[in-house]
Amino acid sequence: MKILIAEDNIEIVKVLELYLNKEGYEVDTVNNGLDALNMCKKKSYDLGIFDIMMPKMDGYELVTEVRKFSNMSIIFLSAKGEDVEKILGLNIGADDYITKPFNPLEVVARVNTALRRYSMGSDASKEKTKLEIGSLLLDISEHKLYKNKKEIDLTVSEFNILKILMGKENQIFSKSQISEYIGGEYMEMDDSRITVHISHIREKIGLNEKGNQFIKTVRGLGYKIENK
Numbered sequence: 096m097k098i099l100i101a102e103d104n105i106e107i108v109k110v111l112e113l114y115l116n117k118e119g120y121e122v123d124t125v126n127n128g129l130d131a132l133n134m135c136k137k138k139s140y141d142l143g144i145f146d147i148m149m150p151k152m153d154g155y156e157l158v159t160e161v162r163k164f165s166n167m168s169i170i171f172l173s174a175k176g177e178d179v180e181k182i183l184g185l186n187i188g189a190d191d192y193i194t195k196p197f198n199p200l201e202v203v204a205r206v207n208t209a210l211r212r213y214s215m216g217s218d219a220s221k222e223k224t225k226l227e228i229g230s231l232l233l234d235i236s237e238h239k240l241y242k243n244k245k246e247i248d249l250t251v252s253e254f255n256i257l258k259i260l261m262g263k264e265n266q267i268f269s270k271s272q273i274s275e276y277i278g279g280e281y282m283e284m285d286d287s288r289i290t291v292h293i294s295h296i297r298e299k300i301g302l303n304e305k306g307n308q309f310i311k312t313v314r315g316l317g318y319k320i321e322n323k
Contacts, residue, residue: 096141096210100124101131101157102172103149107195111144114199115206128152132160140167142210144202147173147184155187162188166238168209168251172197185291190252190277192288209251226261229303229322233261242300252277253296256289260310260320269317293318 098115102108103126112122123138125131129151135143143161147154158169170191171184184192191205226233232241238254240247249257255277259268268276270289293310303309303322310320 097121097123097138098206099131099134099138099140099143101126101128101143101149101154102146103127104146107172110199111202114203118203118207120206126150128154128157131157135161135165135167140165142168142170142206144170144172144206145189147171147180155183158184158188162248162250166248166250166254170202170205170209172202182287182291185288186295188250190250226258228261228264228309228320231257231261231300231309233257240300247299249296249299250292252292253299256292256296257320260318265319265321267313267316267319272317 098120100108100111100115100122102111102124105126108124108126112124115122123134123140125134127150128145131143131145131149132152134140145154145157149157152160154171154173158171161167161169168191169189170193171189172193172195173180173184174195190209193202193205224234224236226235230243232244233239233254234241235258240249240254240257256273259273259276270286273289274286293312297308297310300309305323307323309322310318312318
């Protein structure tokens with residue numbers, strides 16, 4: 096699988112490239128956001144690791160542009176550790192956020208998890224190939240969502256959240272269950288991440304035929320999806 100690292104700190108790039116190559120990934124590297132955007136347009140990547148503060152184009156603008164044509168999994172890597180920065184990153188389309196300084200093994204673990212979730216959509220032999228609730232159709236094998244036959248662009252995390260919710264209509268899933276499904280491990284800071292993803296999904300899928308939200312918040316418990 097192909098990974099693009101966009102980071103202007105040479106030492107960080109060398110470390111990440113070393114660890115990811117050992118995992119068997121094909122890794123390309125650039126030192127600014129504009130080159131990263133051009134690379135993404137020329138080559139199909141499965142995952143991007145993007146710094147926020149970069150020359151020519153910052154990580155926020157980069158992700159905004161990439162999301163116009165790709166649903167590749169994206170992990171932000173940044174010294175900015177405030178919750179507001181993380182929420183902003185997730186809001187514009189990132190799937191995960193790792194704060195510097197970091198343990199390279201943690202980055203590798205998150206990359207492995209993100210790519211595993213990304214590839215799950217193609218495994219049609221172990222699950223239904225299509226999930227349908229009202230006007231929503233989630234095509235697992237094609238990794239696409241449709242509403243009234245019109246395709247809706249999703250990030251990898253958004254797709255997987257809908258996958259777990261639509262797989263069991265009316266069942267309540269806690270934030271920790273959702274987080275573990277899309278990320279492999281639950282941490283308290285993931286609560287805000289899930290909230291942001293749910294909000295983003297609601298905006299994209301809109302209302303059902305009855306004028307209600309598809310995804311319901313069950314106070315104190317979590318979320319469920321229904322067509323009522």
